Amino acid sequence: xxxxxxxxxxxxxxxxxxxxxxxxxxxxxxxxxxxxxxxxxxxxxxxxxxxxxxxxxxxxxxxxxxxxxxxxxxxxxxxxxxxxxxxxxxxxxxxxxxxxxxxxxxxxxxxxxxxxxxxxxxxxxxxxxxxxxxxxxxxxxxxxxxxxxxxxxxxxxxxxxxxxxxxxxxxxxxxxxxxxxxxxxxxxxxxxxxxxxxxxxxxxxxxxxxxxxxxxxxxxxxxxxxxxxxxxxxxxxxxxxxxxxxxxxxx
DNA sequence: AAGACACGCAACCGCAAACAA
DNA sequence: ATTGTTTGCGGTTGCGTGTCT
Numbered sequence: 025x026x027x028x029x030x031x032x033x034x035x036x037x038x039x040x041x042x043x044x045x046x047x048x049x050x051x052x053x054x055x056x057x058x059x060x061x062x063x064x065x066x067x068x069x070x071x072x073x074x075x076x077x078x079x080x081x082x083x084x085x086x087x088x089x090x091x092x093x094x095x096x097x098x099x100x101x102x103x104x105x106x107x108x109x110x111x112x113x114x115x116x117x118x119x120x121x122x123x124x125x126x127x128x129x130x131x132x133x134x135x136x137x138x139x140x141x142x143x144x145x146x147x148x149x150x151x152x153x154x155x156x157x158x159x160x161x162x163x164x165x166x167x168x169x170x171x172x173x174x175x176x177x178x179x180x181x182x183x184x185x186x187x188x189x190x191x192x193x194x195x196x197x198x199x200x201x202x203x204x205x206x207x208x209x210x211x212x213x214x215x216x217x218x219x220x221x222x223x224x225x226x227x228x229x230x231x232x233x234x235x236x237x238x239x240x241x242x243x244x245x246x247x248x249x250x251x252x253x254x255x256x257x258x259x260x261x262x263x264x265x266x267x268x269x270x271x272x273x274x275x
Numbered sequence: 276a277a278g279a280c281a282c283g284c285a286a287c288c289g290c291a292a293a294c295a296a
Numbered sequence: 297a298t299t300g301t302t303t304g305c306g307g308t309t310g311c312g313t314g315t316c317t
Contacts, residue, residue: 051285051311078302083286086304118305130285133306138283280316287309294302 048076052084061089087130094126098135106132107140 048056060081076084087093098106102124109120117129117136124132 049287077287079288079304080286082303087285115306129305134284137307278317280314282312282314284312285310288307290305290307292302292304294300296298296300 049080052088057084057089060084064089083130087128090128092126093128098127098131102127103135103140106136107144110136110140 052060056076060076064085105124106120109123113119115133117133121127121129121132
């Protein structure tokens, strides 16, 4: 169920604004999505340059554009994981999301509020009626799955610069990707944007061994002692991987 | 067929922490 | 040390769609 876009225009004149620089609100247009995706692909998250607030850009990226997001509905098994984690962590949605690769805090929060909580309340009510406990068992096997997910992410960790943006874009070998989702599923945006990056499809096209791959180090639960400052890492990032002027036409 | 209601999702809001000047 | 800005988080709202009456 995707809401029909209500953005009347993409010129910035909507929402009562007449200036070209007026900050937009409301639903994102496909054009804005594409521009945001390209921005992050080339510059990382430190440079929000659209006529949107940084918060809005970040949210759109986190909840919708990230290529590593799962597009399929939350499965029964994932639901059980959410219930289990919510029991142990409370409403710390970002923490729960970090343990569920491909899922966002907003997605989990919505799922909880709209479905699970309602169901648990009904079950609790029924439980009070017949004296049975409505609390779902803290499914031990689900915890095993969560832990194994983290273990997979931590397998063979290598030092990364601590000052990297939370979301970074790297050239990775997907074949040996250590269990992380490649996000190549339905991400037509990803394919289109990465291919316009260098014009070299052998590096950018989805399905090849090397693709532009988006990571969340938060999601990986990277051990803090492996984070280290690498002098010049960010400079190299900008100057070698994504030269700033290569995307100037998109702004 | 049409109106009322419920549901689900995307996005906004307010706050706090982190960071930069 | 102080102030302003940015980022991240959880709670909440608004609206499109599906279902019921």
